[in-house]
Amino acid sequence: MIESPIRNYAALLEDKIAVVSGGGAGIGGGISRLFGSHGATVIVAEIDPERAELTVADIEAAGGRALAHVVDVRERDQVDVLAERVVADHGRVDVLVNNVGDYLKAMPFGRSDPDHWEALYAINFKHVLLMTHAFLPTMIEHHEGSIINVSSVEGMRGYPADPVYGALKAGVNHFTTCLALEVGRRGIRVNAVGPDLTQTPQVDYHAGLSEEQEKLWEVWAPVGRVGAPDDQADVVLFLASDQSRFVTGHAIPTDGGSLAGGGWYWSPDRRRWVNRPLTP
Numbered sequence: 519m520i521e522s523p524i525r526n527y528a529a530l531l532e533d534k535i536a537v538v539s540g541g542g543a544g545i546g547g548g549i550s551r552l553f554g555s556h557g558a559t560v561i562v563a564e565i566d567p568e569r570a571e572l573t574v575a576d577i578e579a580a581g582g583r584a585l586a587h588v589v590d591v592r593e594r595d596q597v598d599v600l601a602e603r604v605v606a607d608h609g610r611v612d613v614l615v616n617n618v619g620d621y622l623k624a625m626p627f628g629r630s631d632p633d634h635w636e637a638l639y640a641i642n643f644k645h646v647l648l649m650t651h652a653f654l655p656t657m658i659e660h661h662e663g664s665i666i667n668v669s670s671v672e673g674m675r676g677y678p679a680d681p682v683y684g685a686l687k688a689g690v691n692h693f694t695t696c697l698a699l700e701v702g703r704r705g706i707r708v709n710a711v712g713p714d715l716t717q718t719p720q721v722d723y724h725a726g727l728s729e730e731q732e733k734l735w736e737v738w739a740p741v742g743r744v745g746a747p748d749d750q751a752d753v754v755l756f757l758a759s760d761q762s763r764f765v766t767g768h769a770i771p772t773d774g775g776s777l778a779g780g781g782w783y784w785s786p787d788r789r790r791w792v793n794r795p796l797t798p
């Protein structure tokens with residue numbers, strides 16, 4: 519018989535060392551703070567020093583442990599220095615969250631150029647490879663690790679505004695799946711989340727909306743509201759922690775239901791779902 523012992527999940531990351539890229543604001547800020555409150559030592563790997571310090575101060579004020587490390591994760595040299603320092607200071611890394619990403623200026627493929635593709639590649643995919651490559655050896659050495667990539671729901675459905683961005687986010691998801699197979703027997707799990715509709719400095723979902731338009735969230739999101747960084751952070755915490763010890767290789771849509779509802783629209787007038795929203 520397999521025993522099911524009672525477990526205490528009060529602090530899910532006690533004594534863990536966690537690195538969060540872009541951990542100073544938005545979804546990354548939410549992840550850093552939540553990890554801090556669950557006992558992790560959080561390395562806020564952030565390009566913006568002020569954001570990094572603010573997040574560290576918040577975590578410390580709540581009784582947690584955190585350190586700021588200013589880094590541009592698109593740059594290999596800087597990533598290597600980060601990994602060397604973290605391993606030298608803490609001896610290991612248990613959790614790596616590759617959260618940085620940006621749609622930049624979304625543009626149709628026909629009007630885009632190689633500079634745009636390269637900029638999108640650097641901020642959405644290249645750093646996932648650089649950071650993962652830099653931190654994998656210490657995880658392998660300790661036979662323990664959880665890597666979580668923050669991609670996008672746009673890597674799971676067609677993204678008409680910028681096919682290159684959509685393809686790169688899909689690439690992050692598939693890299694997640696493939697790497698999970700490579701490292702599973704070495705004690706390392708690799709998963710991803712695919713956000714949508716989450717209010718952050720990068721995407722202001724309330725910008726320019728009237729009070730009347732704010733009521734349309736029941737049409738725009740199957741859960742009926744805009745998301746917050748905490749909505750993402752809770753799922754990332756699950757994937758980082760031992761609670762998900764039998765889960766690897768997956769990309770979970772964290773999108774308020776937008777992927778599930780794809781092609782269907784809530785009609786407030788008819789109080790039902792329709793697949794042709796403007797038909798009478």
Ligand SMILES: NC(=O)c1ccc[n+]([C@@H]2O[C@H](COP(=O)([O-])OP(=O)(O)OC[C@H]3O[C@@H](n4cnc5c(N)ncnc54)[C@H](O)[C@@H]3O)[C@@H](O)[C@H]2O)c1
Pocket residue numbers: 539540541542543544545546563564565566569589590591592617618619620621668669670671672712713714715716717718719720721
């Ligand atoms: N907000 C959403 O609704 C949404 C939707 C789909 C996907 N995402 C994805 O979620 C992730 C986080 O998005 P967000 O909305 O919180 O973004 P954000 O821009 O609000 O926050 C990103 C953080 O990363 C930092 N950063 C940017 N470039 C960096 C670099 N080169 N090196 C280190 N740090 C850097 C920024 O200073 C900032 O603190 C991204 O991968 C994004 O593509 C978000």
